Amino acid sequence: MRAAQPRGSFYALVEDDLEELTRRLQDVGRGAHPTFAAASAHLFGSPGKLLRPTLVFLSSRFGPGARSRMIVDLAVSLELVHTASLVHDDIVDEAEVRRNVPTVNAVWSDDVALIVGDYLFAKAYALAAVLPKPEVIAMVAQTVFALCDGELTEVAAPSTMPTEAQYLERIELKTASLYAACCQGAALLAEADPEHVAALGAYGTNIGLAFQITDDVLDLVGEEDDLGKEVGRDLAEGMPTLPMIYAVERDGEATSLAARIVAADKDPAEIRELIAAIRASGGVQRAQERARRSRDEAVAALDRLPATREREALRAIADFIVSRER
């Protein structure tokens, strides 16, 4: 099932754990309401890159408590938090497809997707609640607060260009906090040395930032007709991202480019023109450099960990995150 992904060494070390996780995810809907069972089967029938659980399992290996059942519980819990937030985000974004798979709101309805998301969050918390460390449970809830804060900022923001700092704050809430929770939470739960827990937290935050910046870059590069690729979605939604912020900074007539970027209801020709303008400004390249800088900071944090195969795997993940093409 992960055969379609680049099988770097980083999956190899945790293959068994990922299989157990996949079984657990496919079991989430068992015994529940038929509509929830069907939606769960739909959601977990074709797992994605499983980067977050891979981070949980690798990070746990820095403590004596690795390979325990509770590490799997944490990985399942955080993957459920992630999935629940995507299900709810897809309602807000009116998204019909995610990773080539129709969304829950598209297959069923917004109402069903709303309740399915609530259900998944409840499952996530129920699992987190049995973990023996209250600080890890609190961390799961804190992660959801961060996701909500990031999402509210997107929904409630006036249509203006944010600064680079505002953009980074939003993606730290929306994306990086969950990556940090995976790494830091697993290390905490496995009773790793506090210094190693902190290093893994810094690593997680930085690869989360690198991941989201890269995601935002990928939305502006590549060709429309690539398989499973839809270019310019952020522009279509009037959602300003880092390459756009840099493009506006470079632009002589900054205000007019900014206004065109945040405008609602663009036609396809306008989106193509804006993509060309953003690419020509060097904004894409500069954003890629910024992503690599976060990657470098993540890798620097790894220096504070013992030199193990798991540390090499985490390094490979950091490289993969900024070099992936989808």
Added chain:
Amino acid sequence: MRAAQPRGSFYALVEDDLEELTRRLQDVGRGAHPTFAAASAHLFGSPGKLLRPTLVFLSSRFGPGARSRMIVDLAVSLELVHTASLVHDDIVDEAEVRRNVPTVNAVWSDDVALIVGDYLFAKAYALAAVLPKPEVIAMVAQTVFALCDGELTEVAAPSTMPTEAQYLERIELKTASLYAACCQGAALLAEADPEHVAALGAYGTNIGLAFQITDDVLDLVGEEDDLGKEVGRDLAEGMPTLPMIYAVERDGEATSLAARIVAADKDPAEIRELIAAIRASGGVQRAQERARRSRDEAVAALDRLPATREREALRAIADFIVSRER
């Protein structure tokens, strides 16, 4: 703030606890995203009857651990679960007003209401997570599963008349499970005798059923122009309730009445006609009798508790629930 409510003795015993709870609820949005802070202030600015927290505080008094901070935590947590589920239900039902107050989806938007609900659920779980008994945390999550199951049944159900048993199963999930959690969870947390915990659970389930049946009756009685009263909402939504089920059972041409009840898009004249037909059939009266039977079962469960002022207060709540007019 509860002055507008009938101030039966049942509030008097827990007045201090309710004040502390109200302060805590009004504090929920502090330090959070401004939109969430504003929505929280809106939601908790005019508390309702506070029946559920009153049940938490009264039930806790049957154990040695009453009046501790964690009892307030549980009461706040369950009130947040309740509020979060109302905020999400109002999106599904496209409701504009609840208890004379505009809904979050009406004041802000469906998107904001979706995220505010997620936020409130997360706050509820974060509070539950610090409670020292894992079974109580599991119970909070189980309550959310039940709410989701009940809501999914409403959303995913085909437009047909349910049986009385199906109706009771739905309202047990949607309403009674939370009442049971309030009573049973508080008793558990206060280290009450297991027999008393079970008795309070049975009491909670039964007053929950009585509450929802009474709610469904109130939707069919009274006059349109009563202050803050909107009659026939369930009929307008094609949502069959117990008085309607009984009316159809009595009806000679049962199929045609059933079809008219579950039909979508009724005009006001049709709703008035249907209300008259349901009342004339004795369906309302029979549902009121069924609610009183649940009340009687709740009161019978109280016999297994020591004869205290708190037990009298719980009895008064059971009577209030079936006799209230709104």
